[in-house]
Amino acid sequence: MDNYFKLACDATIEGMQAGTGGPFGATLVDASGEVIVAVGNTVLRDTDPSGHAEMVAVREACAKLNTLDLAGTTMYATCEPCPMCVAVMMWAGVSKCFFASTRVDAADNGFSDQHLRDYLDGSDPAAFDMEHLDEGRDDCAEIWTEFQRLNA
Numbered sequence: 001m002d003n004y005f006k007l008a009c010d011a012t013i014e015g016m017q018a019g020t021g022g023p024f025g026a027t028l029v030d031a032s033g034e035v036i037v038a039v040g041n042t043v044l045r046d047t048d049p050s051g052h053a054e055m056v057a058v059r060e061a062c063a064k065l066n067t068l069d070l071a072g073t074t075m076y077a078t079c080e081p082c083p084m085c086v087a088v089m090m091w092a093g094v095s096k097c098f099f100a101s102t103r104v105d106a107a108d109n110g111f112s113d114q115h116l117r118d119y120l121d122g123s124d125p126a127a128f129d130m131e132h133l134d135e136g137r138d139d140c141a142e143i144w145t146e147f148q149r150l151n152a
């Protein structure tokens, strides 16, 4: 198991030295223990706030395996995943995630995700301004109609 974290660390340090990403990495492993991808964060390289390591690993693994279903895989994240990355792992069906450093370690280094956690658990609804607009429902209902037509 240590080797998986080491691969993620190597990719992360390489990315930090190249200026492509921050101090986070991940390795995704298939059910037989084979490494699918080992990546670092790519936020800086891609000018992409969603370029977190776990997100990058899911994207690259899905592309590499030509699937949307990563059931049976295990993620080894160098740091406790943020809610966005937990979500993408769940959407992709990643079966298990191990992490090494914690959210506290990340926060101590200037990378807190507490605002996300506070918003999502309802303790700080003001952290993000999101509102349901009922007046758009009729226009957007066309999407569901077309989806049903295409999948009939």
Ligand SMILES: [Zn+2]
Binding pocket: 052, 053, 054, 081, 082, 083, 084, 085, 086
């Ligand atoms: Zn994340």
